[in-house]
Amino acid sequence: MRAGIAGIGFMGWIHYLAYQRATGAELVAFCTRDPQRRGGDWTGIQGNFGPPGKQIDVSNLSVYETLDEMLENDSIDLIDICLPVHLHVDAVRKCLEAGKHVLCEKPLALNADDAASLVALAESKGLHLMVAHVLAYLPEFRLLVDAQQSGKYGKCLGGRFKRVIGPVDWNPDFYNPEKVGGPLIDLHVHDAHLLRLLFGMPKEVISRGRMRGETTSYFESMMTYDDPDVIVSVGGGTIDQHGRPFTHGYEVHFERATIQFEFAGFDDGTELMPVKIIHEGGKIERPELGSGDPADAFVIEVQTAADVLAGKDPGALAGQLAADALQICELELQSIKSNASV
Numbered sequence: 001m002r003a004g005i006a007g008i009g010f011m012g013w014i015h016y017l018a019y020q021r022a023t024g025a026e027l028v029a030f031c032t033r034d035p036q037r038r039g040g041d042w043t044g045i046q047g048n049f050g051p052p053g054k055q056i057d058v059s060n061l062s063v064y065e066t067l068d069e070m071l072e073n074d075s076i077d078l079i080d081i082c083l084p085v086h087l088h089v090d091a092v093r094k095c096l097e098a099g100k101h102v103l104c105e106k107p108l109a110l111n112a113d114d115a116a117s118l119v120a121l122a123e124s125k126g127l128h129l130m131v132a133h134v135l136a137y138l139p140e141f142r143l144l145v146d147a148q149q150s151g152k153y154g155k156c157l158g159g160r161f162k163r164v165i166g167p168v169d170w171n172p173d174f175y176n177p178e179k180v181g182g183p184l185i186d187l188h189v190h191d192a193h194l195l196r197l198l199f200g201m202p203k204e205v206i207s208r209g210r211m212r213g214e215t216t217s218y219f220e221s222m223m224t225y226d227d228p229d230v231i232v233s234v235g236g237g238t239i240d241q242h243g244r245p246f247t248h249g250y251e252v253h254f255e256r257a258t259i260q261f262e263f264a265g266f267d268d269g270t271e272l273m274p275v276k277i278i279h280e281g282g283k284i285e286r287p288e289l290g291s292g293d294p295a296d297a298f299v300i301e302v303q304t305a306a307d308v309l310a311g312k313d314p315g316a317l318a319g320q321l322a323a324d325a326l327q328i329c330e331l332e333l334q335s336i337k338s339n340a341s342v
Ligand SMILES: NC(=O)C1=CN([C@@H]2O[C@H](COP(=O)(O)OP(=O)(O)OC[C@H]3O[C@@H](n4cnc5c(N)ncnc54)[C@H](OP(=O)(O)O)[C@@H]3O)[C@@H](O)[C@H]2O)C=CC1
Pocket: 006, 007, 008, 009, 010, 011, 012, 031, 032, 033, 034, 037, 082, 083, 084, 085, 087, 105, 106, 107, 132, 134, 186
């Protein structure tokens, strides 16, 4: 698979690094508005994980200022969209119209209708629209998906999930529904996607949250499914304290095992409650889960995209799952706003 990245910011850099280590997925091009970055100077990029950006070798890459120019390159199979979310819909549409497969960073769009229309467009063109929902490729979360799919601990009965960040000082548009969509669309969509993978679409959603403008800043949701044994609670959003910029975790129950995990970044370091599988009968297993570097999951993600172009099932990358995840977020907001279950 020959790929071109659109947008060189935090995710553009992390995806670039992933292509350096991936097999079967070759990065051949990128586009950026920034002349320095077109020259390979990617210093100044720094996200909340991964190394800082550095000078990269552009001699074997085709470099463009705009996505339109990059789309004229017939040798590119797939465009890897790492643009801000409010640009996703137009960019994905353009790529599909130009006959390119797409791997788009999460969330696919700012709302479920737009996401569904992109999924339908890709289908009508016979192209793959994949969404880079990386959570399902992080080993701590992959193990839940694998256990659910294999049934090795029996039925998955649900659990509790959380994802909380500190104040978002870096983006004044964070709570703007036209730009980012607040914690539901930017952050919780990771868990909504995971829940969709594990349990399907909920039958009923009860959410309560603090509103900030037109969206919520912090919320808790309870979800039920067709199977009355399955109960899920999920929550998160932003808190006003800077001291703990990020945490995520879960406790998930299967018929024959409970799995626990929590990770948090604090201003003075990180703390991890590693994955523990508490088996029926009481045995506690602490599985080895790789290097702990989240960047590894992005390598798997781009390799999986290449496998999909070679004929494999898109699994967690399927565009429809990403559209469903946005639908779940919308149900939650609807429940918060109406103060009723939906
Ligand atoms: N999976 C994950 O863990 C994460 C996913 N994300 C997702 O990745 C996507 C990109 O986020 P992130 O990399 O953090 O964002 P950044 O702001 O760091 O990068 C986005 C890049 O898009 C380009 N761009 C083009 N047009 C515009 C425009 N009009 N306004 C702003 N930027 C523009 C810019 O690159 P240039 O100057 O080169 O044109 C910019 O650097 C989002 O969808 C986000 O939700 C983000 C963080 C983590």
